[in-house]
Amino acid sequence: MGSRLQIPANDSIILRITHSNLKTFSDEVRFWGDATIAAVKDKLWKKCGTSVESMRLELYDHSGIKISDLSDDSKPLGFFSPQDGYRLHIVDLDPSSLTSGGWLEDTSLVQKYTISDEAYNKLGGNFRKFREKLAGSGSVTSGKKLPDNYMEEFCSNIKVGDRCEIEAGEKRGVVRFVGKAETLTPGFWVGIELDEPLGKHDGMVKGKRYFQCQPQHGLIVRPDKVKVGDFPEKDPFDEEI
Known part of the structure; x- marks a missing residue:
């Protein structure tokens, strides 16, 4: 089985990354041929948020055909004979994952915090009072427009x-x-x-x-x-x- 490793340990491979829950997520990541699947997962969770324990990886070729499930965390990535441009698909198995439900992509799902003007004015160090203080000291010139060739x-x-x-x-x-x-x-x-x-x-x-x-x-x-x-x-x- 070890003879299946086709990319040398000191060679790298660039794979396109997609995610089961994050439909707009796509990235290209470089890996080393001798990186274990466990190490690959550890690198990917830092990019997408899916925990290593909840992650299943699938490898697809250039035509979209599935090559393999990368289910053995101890095997090196090179064992599965990936090529530059192959797609590595992350499947998030945790139904309560932060990536589920569209929370990381659809900001309309996030409840917005609001505060009344009366409550805001009662805050001791709010930004509105800070700007008024600067304006009074001459540090801010109200209504002054920057020139079109600024910088x-x-x-x-x-x-x-x-x-x-x-x-x-x-x-x-x-x-x-x-x-x-x-x-x-x-x-x-x-x-x-x-x-x-x-x-x-x-x-x-x-x-x-x-x-x-x-x-x-x-x-x-x-x-x-x-x-x-x-x-x-x-x-x-x-x-x-």
């Missing part, structure tokens, strides 16, 4: 397709948009497709699509927060796999 000079070395890193939190990704954003405040913005689901949207902001990416992978920031260069995708779990 344009920071965009001179940023172009679509550049790898980049965002200074706040050191998130990495690919530049997908550079320019003015009519649904945001005046000036120049940079849209980024993040490597990990650490963003706020899928490239659509306030009803306007600026670029296309997976849900929660999109972010639009001011260009002074973006550094372009040789920033490869971070994968801190590769060493464990």
Whole structure:
């Protein structure tokens, strides 16, 4: 049986990941050929939220035909002869899982917290009072509009397709948009497709699509927060796999 391992231990494979409960979830993840199925599951739960104990993995080829159930946690991934671009499907077996019922995808299911103006004004340190204090001190100029070319000079070395890193939190990704954003405040913005689901949207902001990416992978920031260069995708779990 051991002869079935067709990819060397020091070689990697990129698989497309889908999820039984998260219909909009799709990702591409790199694994090593000698990674055990248990280690693969451990890496995947950090990305999708399904616990290792509740996870069943299925491997599909390029044409969508099921190759195998990856049911033996002790076997290496390479035993099942995966190829680049094969699909690894996560089946969440826990009916009470956080991923079930659409809670992670449909925000309309989340009960919104509301507070009356009277109750809000009674709060000692609310944001409204903070802004009023700043306005009174002259720190905020009410009604002042930013110029249309605000921060344009920071965009001179940023172009679509550049790898980049965002200074706040050191998130990495690919530049997908550079320019003015009519649904945001005046000036120049940079849209980024993040490597990990650490963003706020899928490239659509306030009803306007600026670029296309997976849900929660999109972010639009001011260009002074973006550094372009040789920033490869971070994968801190590769060493464990």
